[in-house]
Amino acid sequence: MRRKGITLVELLVVIAIVALSAGGIFFAYRSLVRETIRQSLFAKNEQDVEVLLTSLRKDLQGIGFGVPVDRLNVDTPACGGLTAFAGSNSVVGIAFNCPSGGDELYFLNLATRSFRNSGCWWVRDGSGNIATQGRRWTLEGCPSSPPTGENLLCLDMASKAVANCNSPNTLIFTMGNRTSISDFAVRYYLSSTNLPKECAPGTFNLLKQVSGDAVGQPIASCIAVFRVRYYDGQSYTTNIDDIDNLRAIRLCLLMQVGGRMDTPMDPPNGFEQCGDITINPEWRWYRWKLVEEDIPLRNIRK
Template sequence: MRKNGYSLLEILITIFIVSLILSASYFTYISIFKEMKEESESVELQMEKIVGLELLRLDLEHAGYGIGKPLNVTDDYLIIESIADDHLIIRSTLNNTDNTTIGWVLCSNNEGEPPIESELEAPNENFVFVDSEGFIYGTVNNGLCPSNSVLVGFPYSPDATGCDGFCSEIEYYLSDSNLPAHCSQGTYNLLRKVNSAIGGNPILSCVADLKFTIDLDTDDDGVVDVIGMPIDNSIAPNDLRMQLKRINVYILMQEGGFNPDYNFTKYRSDTRGNYIEINGIKLYLPDTPNFRNYRWKAIKISVKPMAIIE
């Protein structure tokens, strides 16, 4: 007859089995937690990417919006300008993050009076007026029509620094300041700066490379004949206004966080470094030992400016 209780051997076997179960549970938990963390970082970057790219697209779409032609062509304004390969300035009376600059007004035979029609997102009394031929008539800061001519007015920010003070300058550029911890070394924040603001606001993080090009119709036949030209400011402002058909942006950015078990292989190499190519444009990966432990994606945005006054 067996006495009550367990033998030492039975207790040791039980402890061993329980330890195995706990170890398996721990490693399963760690694996699930790791996957959840990577998925959370990926989702966060995806949401940031959607919002940031849409703002960039809207700014490019409104390049030249509200900017009429000066009477002297030599005084024309550059609607887009490159400072470097990864630094672009977009000029427009409309700033998509300032609703007081969104809309238009119409004047006709009512000098000194409010416009006869208006479609404004928010109140604003600062307008630049353009005549029926697209030439700049002038600006007002009282909201009233400046003449009896037929004029279209575009609201602008009183803080505008471009076009002699009536169009905003929206800058996109890369900066490595305040980079999130989940970003790979050698990546940047894509910043958006408006007019004379101190610093810019990040719209995308973990960006490895950025390029801008333009497509032109140089012979005015309605067909693009120059594709992928760098924005090098070599085209006269008036020619750029007439010929510009598309603005292309190429972005190489990180997707998700660091994963020691992942090995990124979809890249090529040349004397400058490792790159991903899209439409003949080389976008370079960070020059760091662990860049392969991140997922990378090349993105192209191609936008037709919708409101250039020709």
């Protein structure tokens, strides 16, 4: 006798096969989505790294911009000592191995504040004529003459001493509504406060604090290491006796790129010139970007 239909066992087998197939498709889809998101996050963070480095290069290359000769000295600041540094006669200093984590970099740069004409400067030649130099921090062109209504700092072209702004052979810098060069003192440092949950354990936020600000503003997150060294043209050092020997700042960063991974990989364990890195075991589950480069200093010659 011919059997019609299907048995309960056959139905259960078909259901099981469909369920397994659906489960496999679901897990494959989920893995694909996760990998796509992860790769997108990596790409985004790689772009963030370049944005951060561009900002750091701009700030550090401008060390000494608009600074009179009597402040072209190297300081040995204390950790967390922005107020003291701002009141010193120094243009740059590094505090090493601070309790907040890593090193702290201090410097003066008249272009570090983002007011309208920040980064602009002018030259009054021997005949009293004014020529515009530089560009605004927004990369726009500067006014053809020093703006009225803004405070100016003028330096003798030869000696770099403070001079009368109407004198010939004078460099003219704008300070916006600020009245003192100490208002342009900067501190870069690490802090674990308000660290995003995506960051690996043992990482920090990199903050920039300008003199007069109560706290620093976050520049980047998930920073594992931030170190700075002096370069005198021959070696990298933690001490410079004469600023005339200072050629560049060595910037060393270990930065997390993207979120936690499914597969561990060994992170970098040292810099070429900034020493070894103590690895947190949890860092193996994250991707890292090692940054080590020299930032030339061209505005600190006496």
